[in-house]
Amino acid sequence: MNPDFLPALHRPLRALGAYAERHEVNDQALAEICAEVDRARQLVAQARGARWANACTGHPGGPVDPTTPKGCLLCGTQERRPGRPLPNDFAPSEVLRFLHALGQDAGTRRYGAQAVTRALVTAHRRLSTPRPAVPAGHTTTPKERSDAQHAR
Template sequence: MNRTHISDLARALRVLGSHGENLGLESSTATLDEIHTDLSRALDLMRIVNRPKPTTDCARHPYGPVDEEAINRCLLCGTHERRARYSGQADRPADAYRQRY
């Protein structure tokens, strides 16, 4: 969770609060559609804020298993890197590895 998401959520909730003050029996369909859009945005931001913190620093496997010795704390990427290093493939480009499999 970061400050940007929290401030965006707070702003969305303030906008929803202002809709509640202006809502009445004579509210138009356009007003209700605007409230629906703002409510959906607030719910999306709430889901983002409530996501668990990633366990690794890896972009490919943010919630993967942790290897404290790997550069990005990712067991999967660390294992792949060690396997390539031990088999002498560390100098080969990544495309050559992908072509083999």
């Protein structure tokens, strides 16, 4: 049984219970009762189906790996893959020059995927504008600094 359908099944059953409290039943009410019974039957049939084999919210119904906590092969592969640490002397400009000369595959083999990705991200990042220095002993808020810049 697939318990994921129980909250949805609760709604038509509750609606059917509400009809029992009515004293007058007409053709319209009988049509509504019939629709609720059909809806409840469909949900029971779906609940009889197989439950998703993995409990992963990111890949429901995806491939199964019983050795992972959620049973998801896709998430388990990501968890098992060890990340190569960044080199101590990591310099994005050096990695970028290497990528430009020999390509991304060679750069990944030499520096690792994380270093190549970080270098590419920093290459496409916009440089921020330098902020004016605040003299020692002065405490100003960003709004006061902005107002002072606009006053110039």
